[in-house]
Amino acid sequence: MPATRTARERARAELTQEIKDEARRQLGEVGAHGLSLRAVARELGMVSSALYRYFPSRDKLLTDLIVDAYDAVGEVAEAATGDSPRERWLAIWRVTREWARAHPHEYALIYGSPIPGYVAPQDTIAPAGRVALALVGVAVSAELSPADGEVAPELREQAETLTKTLGVEAGAETVARLIMAWTQLIGAISFDLFGQYVGSVDPADAFFEYTAGAMADLVGIKDS
Numbered sequence: 001m002p003a004t005r006t007a008r009e010r011a012r013a014e015l016t017q018e019i020k021d022e023a024r025r026q027l028g029e030v031g032a033h034g035l036s037l038r039a040v041a042r043e044l045g046m047v048s049s050a051l052y053r054y055f056p057s058r059d060k061l062l063t064d065l066i067v068d069a070y071d072a073v074g075e076v077a078e079a080a081t082g083d084s085p086r087e088r089w090l091a092i093w094r095v096t097r098e099w100a101r102a103h104p105h106e107y108a109l110i111y112g113s114p115i116p117g118y119v120a121p122q123d124t125i126a127p128a129g130r131v132a133l134a135l136v137g138v139a140v141s142a143e144l145s146p147a148d149g150e151v152a153p154e155l156r157e158q159a160e161t162l163t164k165t166l167g168v169e170a171g172a173e174t175v176a177r178l179i180m181a182w183t184q185l186i187g188a189i190s191f192d193l194f195g196q197y198v199g200s201v202d203p204a205d206a207f208f209e210y211t212a213g214a215m216a217d218l219v220g221i222k223d224s
Contacts (some may be wrong), residue, residue, distance in 0.1 A: 016054050018044060020068065023061055027105040032062060032115045059118055062109075066120065067127050069106040073099045074130025085142035086221045092134050093185055093212035100189045107193060111186055132182045133166070139178055140168055144220035147173035174219065181215035 005013070022040050030039075037058055041051040055061040076095045082088035100107040110128070151159065151172050159175035170178070188211050191197050192204045201207040 012054075019051065019054055019061070020064060023065055024106065027065070027109060031105075032109050032112075032118075035062065037061065062115065062118055063121055063123060065106070066110055066124050069103070069110045070124065070127035070130060072103070072106070073110075074127060074134070077131045077134040080134070084223075085138050086216050086223055089135065089138045089216045089219075089221055090209075090212050092131070092138065093208070093215075096131055096185060097189050097192070097208060100193055104193055107189070111190060131185075132178075135182055135185075136166065136168060136170075136178055139170065139174065139219055139221065142221045144174060145222060147171060147177060147220060149173065151176050177219045181219055184211060184215050 019040060022043050023035060026035055026039060026043070035058060037051055037055060038048050040061075041048045044051075055064070073096060076099050077092045080088060080091035080095045082091045100111075155176055156172040159172035162175055163170055188204075188208055192208065197204045197207070
């Protein structure tokens with residue numbers, strides 16, 4: 001049975017959450033590049049030195065926000081359900097897009113332009129892979145159609161290394177197609193969210209559904 005947190009621990013957790021909530025609000029106003037601990041402290045009525053006890057640097061605050069965002073979108077992707085592998089695949093695409101539309105500034109934080117001067121630490125790697133691994137999980141559970149064609153030796157080596165790292169069994173051709181599909185998912189959402197489809201397929205609902213299905217076909221996930 002977990003130990004009960006002390007009043008001091010609860011107060012610290014609550015204030016940590018308030019700091020992150022205010023930082024997320026400011027992301028919508030100034031973007032990640034303009035986020036400052038002083039501005040966050042000022043809005044919360046704190047002196048900067050007090051906030052530094054919670055987040056010793058802007059980069060530490062950014063890392064926590066990035067991990068939170070990756071975990072949030074990863075959680076909805078992992079929770080997506082369907083009556084067949086293909087339906088679950090489509091559901092993952094839909095809920096990921098819905099999350100991005102509901103949290104555009106957090107999406108931009110993790111999938112937008114790199115933040116000048118910020119280097120993501122190891123802490124962000126596992127959360128960053130959750131959406132991709134949800135797609136991999138669907139493919140592993142499905143009876144895939146055979147992948148056509150050959151991949152270049154360098155890509156084959158990369159794919160084989162990746163399968164060992166992930167602990168999954170999949171051929172290099174399938175892994176390459178999964179990477180293509182994951183890239184297409186993020187790209188399609190980014191084009192939609194950042195207005196790149198205006199004047200072509202706007203609104204992009206039908207095109208997004210078509211893309212999700214086309215990527216399922218590419219990976220080899222059959223209709224139920």
